[in-house]
Amino acid sequence: MATLVKNTLLFIVLLIIGSVRGQTKKIDSIKNELKLHSEMDTVRVNLLNDLAFSYFSSDLVKSLEYLDESDDLLHMIDFKKGKARNLYINGLIQSSESNNQKAIELFKKSLSLYEEGGDERAVSDCYAEIGLAYYNDFDYTKSIENYKKSVNIAKRIGQSKTAAINLKYIGFCYLDMGNYEKAQEYLNYAIDLNMEFDNKLELSSxxxxxxxxxxxxxxxxxxxxxxxxxxxxxxxxxxTAGISSVLNNIGILYKNNKEYDKAIANYKESLKIREKNVHKKNKALTLNNIGVVYKQKQDYKNALVYLEDALKLSKSINDKDNIARCLINMGDVYLGINDNSVALQKFLEAKEINLDIGSQLGLCYSYLGLAKVYTNQEKYDEALLNVLKSKELSNSIGVIDYQRDAYSLLSIIYQNLGNYKKALESHQQFKILNDSIFNKKNIEKIAQLEYEYKYKQALDSASIRELKLTKTVLDTSQDLAKSRQNYLWAIIGILVLSIVSGSMIFLQKFNTIKVKNEHIVTEQKLLRSQMTPHFIFNSLSVLQGMILNGEEKKSITYLTKFSKLLRIVLENSRDKVVPLIQELDAIDNYMILQNLDADPPYEYNLLVDENIDINLFLIPPMLIQPFIENAIEHAFMADQEHREIEIHLTFEHNKLSCTITDNGLGIDTTSSKPNTKKKSLATTITKERLEILGKDFKVPGGITIEDRKKDDEQGTKVVLIVPYKIIENS
Structure with a gap:
């Protein structure tokens, strides 16, 4: 991608800067030679060119001064090789300043002179630099043409490392053009060569x-x-530049897979690195990507903030590719808020830019966006024309996401045009493509890749912790027994005057051990009850029923959600506190799992006030879930059709509150039933745990449970005051 080329160039520049001391010695050496050599000949030209090249990475003004002096001397003598090198260095300077057309002109003049002199290695280098300049100017066809010439010469003269680098850049060109088959072909060539030389930097790229x-x-x-x-x-x-780029790309993957919290986390981690490196292009790309996630979450206000920042930054460096990308995404946002006129303007601007730079991928979505606007405006003929262009492009470059979206829109357009046969065919094709993206193998493989680094360690850690807790309980119980016996004998043997002081010491020691023992026992009970055997048994029974009924897709989805929830529970159980975002993720997965087999499903809402940063708040794990489980198990009548559960987190007066409400029978009614008089074990443990944690955190904790009938509403309201810690921003 364009990002990686820029990252690679930045990395090279940083390496050059890092070797300033060594270069200073080299520069001083060349300067001394120049002072000793006063003759106006080829030797002096080479020394001036060497000084110009040495200053290229640190002082462009001095570099140009030495090039001018070299050029003046070259007007006096005929030295083609010296002239070629002078032009080549000047081309590097213009390229570094983004004067791409001027750089191409200089490299071509240098190339011509090197060809006359038969210096094939220099000729190969010139073609590579011309290719890079065309790439930076978004002329991918000419960039590929020149890189291929460089590769052919490098292979012929045995410069395989140079060939590998240029093959990679050809892959970048095809990637940015949307020709993924060709991109993979050339990247595989580069990978094979780099593996031979164990070139780690190039391999990672x-x-x-x-x-x-x-x-x-x-x-x-x-x-x-x-x-x-x-x-x-x-x-x-x-x-760090490479790490940032990969994190950004992983964010895109999670965004496409609709795992938005993971996407934003990766994007923001990438953005932190990119802000430190002051790399405008990469920062703009990440801002754009964050905007896209907010767009897909339908948070259009935040989406526009990030997209406008990305567009402004991209325009400041004339990054046409990302300008078009930002315009397309802004068009989608305006579609979301039903402003079709502004959306149309954004998609038209994007289309013109993508036509200019030859981006097939960008054109693919520009046409799709225009088709969406025309569909909203009921201009179905124009919509059909544009969506067919998008479909044709997406088919040719093999982009399944856009193929799927095109067929989805085609189904709507054909239906409105009265062509129901094509509408049905398009919808069926949409279903096939959508299933191919979120199919069984994809789900299982992604889960496997995520788990293979974490799952075994999480499981081992949980088992070890369980053993440690058990051992600690036994040890403390033995200590308690010994303490009782020792103090009993001590009390008997102590004189009457020492009884009071001895008793106080005994009680203090006894209470300390007792509190410690209760703490550990409570933690152990919580660890074991986080996912109750009742729930696990029910889940496996539901899964078995799905499999026996031949509901393959549904059972795969259910199994994926169930395994994900178990993994979250295992991870959370290792720690005394977890980020609030992890706790909410567990709750979300629990409710999704419950709804997969619920009939009717629960209407579930999770609200978090804006003043709560879910990444910074740390809370004890599995505090909220038991109360949601109570609501599901006890709050509703079997025939109740409309079932609501709402979780609302607020932060006021330094108190973190979680309010859980349902529209069921109400606590007063359910508590009077014979089968619900027994308190939930998980609720009891949570109450015990809150008392201990409130003291540990030095933050109040507590539970209030009341019937909503006093507010003229139906159901139960549970208010948790949650102990918390806040991660301080570094």
Missing amino acids: CFNNMGSTHLHKGNYPLALEYYNKSLSIYKTTKD
């Missing part, structure tokens, strides 16, 4: 972009596999 080709083709598991390979190498080499 290739793996990252190979992941992006699979991402665009809808193969998320394979994309994630390549991203993990790339991230592992970048972390080993401590290449």
